Amino acid sequence: KTLRDALDQLKLSIDSIHLAPGDVTALLANMRYRLGPRFAGEGIELQWDVELLPVSQSLDASAMSELQFMLFEALSNVLQHAAATVLRIEASATDGGAVLRIVDNGRGFDVTAPPRKGLASQRERASAMGASVQIASQPGRTVVEIRIG
Numbered sequence: 001k002t003l004r005d006a007l008d009q010l011k012l013s014i015d016s017i018h019l020a021p022g023d024v025t026a027l028l029a030n031m032r033y034r035l036g037p038r039f040a041g042e043g044i045e046l047q048w049d050v051e052l053l054p055v056s057q058s059l060d061a062s063a064m065s066e067l068q069f070m071l072f073e074a075l076s077n078v079l080q081h082a083a084a085t086v087l088r089i090e091a092s093a094t095d096g097g098a099v100l101r102i103v104d105n106g107r108g109f110d111v112t113a114p115p116r117k118g119l120a121s122q123r124e125r126a127s128a129m130g131a132s133v134q135i136a137s138q139p140g141r142t143v144v145e146i147r148i149g
Contacts, residue, residue, distance in 0.1 A: 005076055008034060021064055022056040024098055024148070028091055031068070035075055039087055042079060047088040053098045058149055063129035067146070070125045070133065073118050074102040074144040082106025082142065097149020108137040 011034055019026050028050055039046045059067065078087050084106030091100045119135065126133040126146065134145045 009072055019064060021061050022059040024056060025053045027064060027068060031071055044084055045086045047086060050089060050091040051093060053091060053093050056149060058130065066125040066129040070122055070146060073122055077118060078104045100146045102144040104142050105140055106142060108139040108142050111135050111137050
């Protein structure tokens with residue numbers, strides 16, 4: 001799985017070179033295209049509730065890369081740890097920004113435990129791009145929420 005993750009991340013990174021800065025909708029669609037088959041192969045139903053988001057002027061190429069890594073980390077965690085059968089991707093516009101949610105119905109985890117490397121990097125990446133990340137988890141429902149702008 002580590003090799004598959006690395007290959008997926010490489011493909012996503014190459015794809016992102018062609019994305020317009022601030023086009024979060026295109027970034028999400030690209031991730032769906034690249035990772036959808038992985039979820040299907042693992043027996044995870046992918047639900048998609050993504051609005052057409054306005055292009056965010058605050059997200060330059062570097063911020064888009066940080067966002068991509070944050071999303072990939074959250075999705076990779078679902079594949080590797082959650083034992084989920086349903087994964088829901090949500091995105092909606094807010095005043096001057098957007099909110100993205102990765103929601104799964106897996107086993108959950110203790111969010112009060114000392115953060116593992118992936119969770120700590122989520123917060124660092126969010127801070128670097130001026131976003132915030134909130135994580136809530138219990139058995140049957142984990143939500144990673146990223147607020148931009």
